[in-house]
Ligand code: SF4
């Protein structure tokens with residue numbers, strides 16, 4: 001079955017189909033998470049009619065996988081009208097929510113509309129920690145209650161947990177919580193800067209040693225202890241130089257609550273606004289989208305010669321947000337790759353840590369080689 | 371013999387790429403793909419067109435013998451019903 005997924009990925013990239021689209025329905029939220037990367041702007045959010053028209057356009061463009069996120073999607077009074085419209089257009093639907101506003105009626109309605117999954121953000125199994133992250137007392141209890149209501153209604157639920165200094169020691173408790181609830185869970189050790197460049201959330205990132213502990217846990221890192229597949233020749237030359245770096249702008253697309261179209265939710269490059277021109281026009285013809293679409297791995301100045309690439313899930317959006325350079329390495333991904341290689345017993349060192357021109361990188365290299 | 375009607379399970383998500391349908395069922399991320407004839411039947415499976423009419427159109431579109439088209443379509447419909455993607459009814463569905 002993975003071949004069909006791969007076939008669909010390659011087909012959509014070749015045909016320039018935005019297979020997966022992520023739409024933020026609102027930036028409003030009923031939590032105040034310390035690590036949140038969203039930026040609230042002083043512009044009106046897309047209206048119900050604008051969003052319905054956008055869904056029609058996106059369906060015509062061939063999108064299959066649709067994610068509604070935010071902000072908190074249940075703060076939109078028209079959420080069910082939008083989900084209903086989307087399902088009439090045969091999208092595969094996923095919602096991201098904190099589940100604070102789930103009721104038995106809402107859960108049953110989501111099931112009836114055949115929403116495939118609801119992803120719920122959970123930061124700890126300990127209310128003191130979770131509620132500290134969200135800044136809302138009682139939020140853990142309510143989110144768990146929401147997850148249980150969805151589960152009981154027959155909706156697939158996944159608990160998503162970004163790992164940070166404050167909760168990294170407790171990820172096993174979150175896994176146990178998910179098991180008790182009978183739902184899935186996933187962990188993400190990547191805390192990103194805010195989309196306006198504010199790096200404050202980065203102070204929450206876990207340390208290299210903490211990352212090592214996480215990657216050494218086979219339950220979190222399926223590849224742990226197994227040799228990584230070779231993505232390079234024995235001399236270290238990458239064999240995937242003509243490949244696209246990722247789906248951003250090829251088969252993935254993001255539309256903000258204000259109508260800005262971007263190549264991916266993680267890549268804040270505004271390519272146009274659906275209030276000014278049709279989605280298809282922006283997707284196919286915007287110069288920014290075409291620039292992203294033209295990038296191949298051989299164009300990445302450091303990563304194209306990186307011997308640790310098979311341990312790296314380099315995110316160009318992350319690179320852009322961290323360093324302002326879409327073509328360069330993402331220091332956070334390098335860190336992850338270095339530890340991933342060490343855990344797999346490989347001597348590979350990220351190319352960025354071997355170079356000398358920048359003093360910042362020199363110290364990272366020295367650090368890495370110790 | 372009374373005619374049958376086929377209708378796509380409303381819990382499916384689907385698109386057609388390059389003449390090939392890609393279908394998912396809610397709660398399951400398994401991808402199903404159909405060939406050109408299967409995709410044609412899938413698109414026609416609106417619950418209001420009798421299977422006999424769909425088969426007749428398949429014969430025209432794909433230049434297949436009627437007996438062959440009938441057999442293949444019946445097999446195809448059975449298979450998709452087993453996977454939960456299609457449903458067969460004895461009477462036409464209300465148009466939405
Ligand atoms: S690697 Fe980053 S930019 Fe590319 S599709 Fe994934 S999240 Fe988006």
Ligand code: SF4
Nearest residue numbers: 303306312329334350
């Ligand atoms: S480890 Fe760093 S340098 Fe190597 S491919 Fe990843 S981001 Fe690029």
